[in-house]
Amino acid sequence: xxxxxxxxxxxxxxxxxxxxxxxxxxxxxxxxxxxxxxxxxxxxxxxxxxxxxxxxxxxxxxxxxxxxxxxxxxxxxxxxxxxxxxxxxxxxxxxxxxxxxxxxxxxxxxxxxxxxxxxxxxxxxxxxxxxxxxxxxxxxxxxxxxxxxxxxxxxxxxxxxxxxxxxxxxxxxxxxxxxxxxxxxxxxxxxxxxxxxxxxxxxxxxxxxxxxxxxxxxxxxxxxxxxxxxxxxxxxxxxxxxxxxxxxxxxxxxxxxxxxxxxxxxxxxxxxxxxxxxxxxxxxxxxxxxxxxxxxxxxxxxxxxxxxxxxxxxxxxxxxxxxxxxxxxxxxxxxx
Numbered sequence: 001x002x003x004x005x006x007x008x009x010x011x012x013x014x015x016x017x018x019x020x021x022x023x024x025x026x027x028x029x030x031x032x033x034x035x036x037x038x039x040x041x042x043x044x045x046x047x048x049x050x051x052x053x054x055x056x057x058x059x060x061x062x063x064x065x066x067x068x069x070x071x072x073x074x075x076x077x078x079x080x081x082x083x084x085x086x087x088x089x090x091x092x093x094x095x096x097x098x099x100x101x102x103x104x105x106x107x108x109x110x111x112x113x114x115x116x117x118x119x120x121x122x123x124x125x126x127x128x129x130x131x132x133x134x135x136x137x138x139x140x141x142x143x144x145x146x147x148x149x150x151x152x153x154x155x156x157x158x159x160x161x162x163x164x165x166x167x168x169x170x171x172x173x174x175x176x177x178x179x180x181x182x183x184x185x186x187x188x189x190x191x192x193x194x195x196x197x198x199x200x201x202x203x204x205x206x207x208x209x210x211x212x213x214x215x216x217x218x219x220x221x222x223x224x225x226x227x228x229x230x231x232x233x234x235x236x237x238x239x240x241x242x243x244x245x246x247x248x249x250x251x252x253x254x255x256x257x258x259x260x261x262x263x264x265x266x267x268x269x270x271x272x273x274x275x276x277x278x279x280x281x282x283x284x285x286x287x288x289x290x291x292x293x294x295x296x297x298x299x300x301x302x303x304x305x306x307x308x309x310x311x312x313x314x315x316x317x318x319x320x321x322x323x324x325x326x327x328x329x330x331x332x333x334x335x336x
Contacts, residue, residue: 001031004107005090005182007081009037010098011067014045016220019134021049023101025056029108034059035084039077040067062087074230075193075240082191085182094179095191099225101130103216110179113210117152121184121207122199125215127173132222141216146172149211156205156258163269171200174227177217178204189248194240197270202248206257234285234296236278238304241271272310275301279310280318287325 006024010017024034036049038061046063053059062084068077081095092114096102106125113123126147130136149158149170161170178199185203192198244250245267254263278297285293301307315322 002092002111003031003033003090004029004111004179005033005035005088005093006096006107007035007037007084007088007093008096008098009039009077009081010045010049011039011041011069012045013099013224014042014048016099016132016222017045018048019101020096020098021052023104024096025052026104027102027107028105029111032058032107033088033090035088036061037080037084038063039069039080040064071230071233071235074226074235075195078191078193078195085186085190088182090182092179093182093185095176097175097219099220099222100175101134101218101220103218106215106217107179109212109215113151113212114179114181117208117210119208120152120210121181122155122178122204123210123212124171124173124177124179125212125217127175127177127217127219129174129221130218132220134218134220136218146170147211147213151212152208152210154205155207155209158209159200159205159266159270160262162200163266163273174219178209181207192240192244192247194237194244197237197241197274198244198248201250201266201270202244202253205254231281231284232290232293234281234293234298236281236297236300237274238278238297238300238307241274272306275304275306276310276314279307279314282311283314283318283322284325287322287329289326289329 008020008024021036024032034056036052036059038046038049041049049059049061053061062080064080068080070076085093092111094107094110103125109125110123114120126141126144128136128138128140146169158171176196176199180203184207188203188206189198192202251263251267254266278301282294282297282301285291
């Protein structure tokens with residue numbers, strides 16, 4: 001039985017993390033290496049994870065004295081996940097955020113996919129949202145608009161499909177959902193600060209990818225979601241995307257394997273999505289008169305013509321939402 005590594009990290013919200021940890025510990029697939037990153041957590045959390053380790057020899061803990069996070073550079077914490085990846089011993093690996101919960105048989109299903117198809121270097125299931133209390137929105141399964149793909153397929157087709165004008169059909173997930181063959185993930189670069197897109201452009205395309213629509217991964221919606229806080233501060237992926245292209249030589253790697261024309265088209269398509277997202281962040285904060293959230297996307301994007309083009313496109317696409325936000329903010333200021 002091949003070993004499977006799960007990497008997770010924890011800083012706060014012990015009540016939520018307990019759900020995550022319970023799901024990992026009670027997987028139907030038992031040959032696990034569980035790496036818990038203590039990201040400068042409280043004494044209460046330290047005691048909890050140390051108690052888990054004492055009770056289960058599959059658990060390893062990597063301690064960090066101080067929390068590795070900075071709102072000025074929120075993705076710097078990827079460094080500690082990368083460090084855990086490098087010391088992992090499993091043939092397969094999966095990163096599980098502190099607030100998300102995998103179905104009890106999720107890992108077993110991932111391993112089965114890899115065993116079925118030796119050419120696959122990545123595998124994934126279906127993302128389903130849960131609320132703060134763990135109640136799942138199963139309507140997302142019954143009427144899903146994406147994640148319609150075969151059990152095994154060439155990975156590069158996912159990156160291509162994501163830039164088509166129609167709604168993406170092959171893949172959609174609000175975060176990391178891929179399991180990987182550990183050796184290949186490390187060889188291709190591991191985890192980058194442009195986290196999700198580095199996997200889509202830099203790892204998944206260079207082998208086959210597998211999919212089990214009965215493997216459920218529950219991602220949690222709650223008011224403290226990091227992406228919501230980052231949006232208010234104007235965080236966007238422009239700089240990290242540009243670094244990814246340079247650090248991992250994405251265009252050269254795509255050109256060598258798939259040809260220059262496809263490489264340029266795919267990179268330009270994802271670049272446009274990055275700038276469209278940054279434009280949305282700018283307009284969202286502008287419509288809410290949140291000046292702190294305006295500055296960052298403006299600073300990161302102002303020198304790129306594609307940013308201003310996408311300001312126009314994003315406004316046309318969602319103008320009713322932006323106008324409504326602005327009216328709601330101005331309403332208290334208008335005298336009856």
